[in-house]
Amino acid sequence: MTEPVLSVRGVVKRYGDHTVLDGISLDVREHEVVTVIGSSGSGKSTLLRCVNLLEELDDGQVLLDGVDVSDPRVDADVARRGMGIVFQAFNLFPHMTVLDNVTLAPRVVHRVPREEAERNALDLLDRVGLADRAGGYPEQLSGGQQQRVAIARALAYSPRLLLLDEITSALDPELVGEVLALVRELAEAGRTILMATHEMGFARQVADRVVFLDGGRLVESGPPEQVLGEPVHPRTRQFLRRIIDAGRL
Template identity: 75%
Template structure:
């Protein structure tokens, strides 16, 4: 479904992506891991066409959507991205937030968009909060609304950028449970995370980014359990050490 070929992205003199290659097949979950600044978020933003690329290609269903002549809006309608921040409109209820994009971007009638919003909120365990405003929801609940909002546009590809990074530890599990359910249901997902145990559970493939490149890629059991690259080993050792109680 998605193929990234030799992707390059600069910010001024800084090279953030230095020739990234990866592929995501339909119904696969591919997870990006790596230290902060390794290029994970930039890669996801480039795939969603929120950033212009300096070189390389992004192919969605075989079409180079990074080509300046491509219909960016049409490509973006086939994807959805969820960020660390929830980015909910504070003056809208949970249901209104979820229904907005189908109604405004995809032309779904208001009644149909509202009905699907309520169905999706039920799916993420928030049916009783459809009429609640974001300031009445916990961080975990707001992030689940953000996931429902992404699903409302029926994306071919779901992009998740460190969606638990801003949550209190006790709220992380409720959000990851939703992602696991989506993965088990066949949703195609490209995500970045620091939750290594979760990556091992849900991923078909794990890609370790370092210095803007995919340094190591393979099944989670290999990359997370028996990595080949010394840099991958050092990163995972630091992550495990950071997770140990003091």
């Protein structure tokens, strides 16, 4: 079996006396979509931030294509070039055009010539349905459009792994669908994705594997039909009952 694109091994993250991640281990293989679910405060976002090396680990390892990128001797900025991350907030630069937002990292970090970076960015914006807004500014876009630009920006340097952190949680309900439709297209195109989400229906339809976190621990992991349909662990069942009662599954 080939090496996983991502391998998280025994990751621990503490803030003071509070343990947010308690020995998390999981693999994400090439072309696989893994969704991470759990209550608020379960550690979903912290896990993605640790994978992207935005948080220093207290213990454990993060391997990308077999390389321990969490090793302090590894340049984190270089390691992050293999990963693209999209956050809950869009984090677009308001003073820059849509096109400049998407081309910034390729031009500044990867030293891609402007003409090539813009050509690639326009292709990405076309794929997310926003080529006609390339010259506009973030404030002129809806929330859903801004999030699609953020996804295009994350894809601009062809990362091996795409990290999506609750990317629909800040959107109005009517805008959620357009963003999830784009993620579905990326999944169908073979992108390798680790996604924290509260969209259970989407996880059921698109994920290859669902991971349930509770209190910073990985409680259950498996195909969506098993974890969401016939969960084994009592805590998973309790969580899903609350989701069903809220009409979200």
